[in-house]
Amino acid sequence: MKKSQRYLSLGLLVVGLAAILLAAVFTHGKAYQVIASSRVDGITSIVPAAEIPPPKMEPCLSCHINGENKNLWTPLARWAIFGTFGLFFVFGVVRSVSVWTKRKPWKPLTVRAAAWVDERYQISEPLSKILKKPVPKFALRWWYCLGGITAFLFVVQGLTGIMLAFYYKPTAAEAYASIQFIENEVRFGSAIRMIHHWAANGMIVICIAHMLRVFIMGAYKRPRELNWISGVLLLILTLAFGFTGYLLPWDQRAFWATTVGTQIAGAIPAVGNLALVFLRVGWNVNEATLGRFYGLHIIVIPLATVAFMLAHFLMVRRLGVKKPL
Amino acid sequence: MTTPNPEPQKDSIPFYPDHVKTEFYVMVGIIILAIIIGVLGLMHPVGLEAPADPLNTPLHVKPEWYFLFLYQILKVIPPNILGIEGTAFGVVSVMLALIVATLWPFFDRKEDASKKATWIRLAVTILGLLIVIALTVWGEVS
Numbered sequence: 198m199k200k201s202q203r204y205l206s207l208g209l210l211v212v213g214l215a216a217i218l219l220a221a222v223f224t225h226g227k228a229y230q231v232i233a234s235s236r237v238d239g240i241t242s243i244v245p246a247a248e249i250p251p252p253k254m255e256p257c258l259s260c261h262i263n264g265e266n267k268n269l270w271t272p273l274a275r276w277a278i279f280g281t282f283g284l285f286f287v288f289g290v291v292r293s294v295s296v297w298t299k300r301k302p303w304k305p306l307t308v309r310a311a312a313w314v315d316e317r318y319q320i321s322e323p324l325s326k327i328l329k330k331p332v333p334k335f336a337l338r339w340w341y342c343l344g345g346i347t348a349f350l351f352v353v354q355g356l357t358g359i360m361l362a363f364y365y366k367p368t369a370a371e372a373y374a375s376i377q378f379i380e381n382e383v384r385f386g387s388a389i390r391m392i393h394h395w396a397a398n399g400m401i402v403i404c405i406a407h408m409l410r411v412f413i414m415g416a417y418k419r420p421r422e423l424n425w426i427s428g429v430l431l432l433i434l435t436l437a438f439g440f441t442g443y444l445l446p447w448d449q450r451a452f453w454a455t456t457v458g459t460q461i462a463g464a465i466p467a468v469g470n471l472a473l474v475f476l477r478v479g480w481n482v483n484e485a486t487l488g489r490f491y492g493l494h495i496i497v498i499p500l501a502t503v504a505f506m507l508a509h510f511l512m513v514r515r516l517g518v519k520k521p522l
Numbered sequence: 523m524t525t526p527n528p529e530p531q532k533d534s535i536p537f538y539p540d541h542v543k544t545e546f547y548v549m550v551g552i553i554i555l556a557i558i559i560g561v562l563g564l565m566h567p568v569g570l571e572a573p574a575d576p577l578n579t580p581l582h583v584k585p586e587w588y589f590l591f592l593y594q595i596l597k598v599i600p601p602n603i604l605g606i607e608g609t610a611f612g613v614v615s616v617m618l619a620l621i622v623a624t625l626w627p628f629f630d631r632k633e634d635a636s637k638k639a640t641w642i643r644l645a646v647t648i649l650g651l652l653i654v655i656a657l658t659v660w661g662e663v664s
Contacts, residue, residue: 328538391563422627429624452574453583464609
């Protein structure tokens with residue numbers, strides 16, 4: 198296919214989309230104008246007399262945030278329906294253009310996209326090497342899954358944590374109320390908080406189980422010493438996640454658990470007071486403690502965890518799973 | 523990417539798709555579990571206690587369950603051990619244990635000759651776990 202033809206088809210597509218967009222914009226604006234004018238003049242126009250919907254009857258775009266109990270599935274259904282038709286439309290356009298130009302026999306879109314990316318990144322060869330790496334069969338027992346489950350729970354925590362962070366306010370005045378808002382008002386807010394809560398506890402349990410499995414099987418020995426050390430650091434980071442996250446609801450349990458938890462840190466000889474003041478930002482748990490724990494919980498500890506996880510996984514890949522005796 | 527493995531080994535499977543598929547099933551299981559937990563959360567939310575009040579100490583102050591054994595050690599440790607303050611002694615010994623655990627591969631360098639070492643480590647693990655669980659339960663009920 199010639200270059201000019203390609204530009205022509207692309208141009209036609211752009212013009213067509215622009216026409217649809219303009220039509221949509223103009224008809225929308227016009228409909229409101231006509232109705233508005235007919236209301237002002239009191240003259241029945243050709244357009245069927247439709248009232249401008251009062252603000253309450255407007256499609257409520259924020260209802261899923263405010264958690265109104267009617268139309269529970271409206272936003273999801275809207276996404277599913279419009280998204281499906283949109284995909285059909287895109288698929289149809291792309292396929293029509295492709296067939297019309299008859300450049301090559303039709304190839305699935307995914308294959309084309311993969312080839313396009315591969316041409317630019319040259320990634321398929323190293324990737325296939327990575328993907329084809331043999332995994333020993335003994336590593337299919339369930340106790341070899343524990344590390345992977347921990348990593349997946351970390352992903353779950355990341356996703357639900359981001360969702361919670363959208364609504365959480367890390368100030369002494371608002372933290373408690375924002376958690377109440379998440380539980381009572383935000384749609385599925387209490388479900389997300391429940392998942393975050395239990396996945397946190399599960400992550401600690403599974404992380405410790407993974408560590409004990411490695412210890413019992415002696416998989417920490419040469420040449421895997423660094424993997425063990427990074428694993429212990431990851432466990433400490435997981436506990437730090439739990440410790441900092443526990444304060445965020447800012448209720449009595451959180452406040453006093455943090456008070457006694459930081460007391461433990463304060464009992465270290467020589468550096469205890471320093472640790473205490475660093476954690477509490479002062480001599481007592483206060484609003485600044487909340488801000489510090491929030492920053493640690495959502496930025497510092499996740500970044501450190503991701504870094505150590507990458508090192509951990511890379512070493513597992515390079516060294517393989519230790520063969521049991 | 524579709525070239526067959528030139529020499530298929532009997533005691534191993536390819537990472538993709540076999541191993542990835544296994545991991546995928548595990549993930550699906552966890553997602554289903556998470557959805558069940560989420561539905562339970564819709565019915566019975568995690569909830570909150572009273573808002574934080576620095577002037578009003580509750581009767582039973584406890585840290586999170588995974589620090590409870592540590593807290594319990596510090597609570598029951600005698601105030602003076604070998605001339606050192608009890609809490610400091612407890613915290614330092616726990617920190618030393620943590621450091622030893624971190625550097626354990628450098629203390630235990632010998633290759634395992636037989637399964638016996640595994641059994642010994644299993645016994646040590648179970649013993650340690652029992653102690654920690656006992657301390658945790660003690661801290662929870664006390």
